[in-house]
Amino acid sequence: MVTAITTFGPSHFLNRELSWLEFNQRVLDQALDTATPLLERVKFFCIASSNLDEFFEVRVAGVKQQIESDAVERSLDGLTASETYRSITKRVRHMVEQQYACWREQLVPALADNGIRFLKFTELSEADRAWIEEYYRNQVRPVLTPLAIDPAHPFPQLLNKSLNMMVxxxxxxxxxxxxxxxxxxxxxxxxxxxRLPREDSRQDFVFLDHLIGHYLADLFPGTKLLGYWHFRVTRNSELYIDEEEAENLLKAVEDELHNRCKGAAVRLELEKECPPEIRAALLGTLHLPEDDLYVIDGPLNPTRLMTIHEG
Incomplete structure (x- = not known):
């Protein structure tokens, strides 16, 4: 009896990176689902962002390294590294648009209806403004260090996933x-x-970066403030350790972990209002193509908004 041999082709396999993005879409779907309890929706909104951060740090970083090494081999699903990368960027852009539309159009209004508000400075009372100014002077100003960019001061080595303001x-x-x-x-x-002090159950918040923006002129005396824009850099955080070559494996791991914050940039997130010349300057400084830029219409680094769910 002759047994037929089954041949598996690209159609039988799923791309690892694209499959992972579909998993994260299911996480985001929980935030999009109005049947999910409100604070749980906020939690899933934050988790989807945290997942994407790790995806870019490791998975996308790996794909980009394959492209840079001129790898032309196709994976079992039939895609080259370049084709995978193009599919990733298209899929992620759609996901991010969904995510922030959910934040602006659904979560923020629903939270406000339930006594959780994010206030602009124009919405603050005189008492709120006085409290905010004291908070800024005592808690915020002492830990701010403006970094000049000029021929004598090159662009600083920013921490991975840190939130920054280009001024x-x-x-x-x-x-x-x-x-x-x-x-x-x-x-x-x-x-x-x-969080602003309240005598009732209301939870009114001001974003820390908006608070800093309000007092930015204080950091640059004798100058005219023309504008500021939020941005965030994600760096390659994949570990590369040759266990056979490393004489001290623990030391090698420690060195790689230390270098994570200095890895090559793999993604730039930038607020929607940023002008083209600032955008071009950031991309050039970080040695990133336009494909690695993600324009955000909402708060960057929403992972830290998890405190809404926790508090």
Whole structure:
């Protein structure tokens, strides 16, 4: 009796990276589902973002390295690294658009209806403004360090996944008005959401980065503040250790973990309002193509909004 041999082709296999994105879509679907309890929707919204961070740090970083090494081999699903990368960027852009539309159009209004609000400075009372100013002077200002960008001060090595502000200022020099750029890092040691004191059950918050933005001129005395824009860099965090070559495996692991914050940039997230010249400057400095830019219409680094669910 002759047994037929089954031949498996690309149609029988799933791409690992694209399959993972479908898993994350199911996580995001929980945030999109109005039948899910509200705070659970917020939690899934945050988890979907955290998952994408790790996906870019490891999976996308690996695909980009294959492209840079001129790998032309096709994986079992029939895609080259370049084809996989193009499919990833298209799928992620759609996912991010869904995610932030959910935040703006569904979660924020629903949270407000349930006594959880995110206030702008124009919405603050005089008492709120006084409290915010004291909080800024005592808690925020001492941990802020503006970093100038000029020939004497190259672009700083920003921490992986840290939230930053690109600041443009104008100052008089030699009878001319010259424009300069600077970076202000939003400190991780402080909560992303600053809760305002209330005597009732309302939960009113101000975003820490908006608070810093309100007082930015304080950091650049003698200059004119022209604008500021939030951005966030995700870096290659995949571990590369040759166990046979490493004489001290523990030391090799420690060194690789230490270098994670200095890995090559693999993604730039940038707020929607950022002007083209600032966008181009950031991409050039980080050595990233336009394909690695994700324009965000909402709060960057929403993972830290998990405190809404927890609190």
């Amino acid at each position: 443009q200022i104008e100052m008089a020099q030699g009878g001319q008005k010259l424009r300069h750029l600077a970076v202000v890092q939003v400190p991780r040691v402080l909560p992303r959401l600053v």
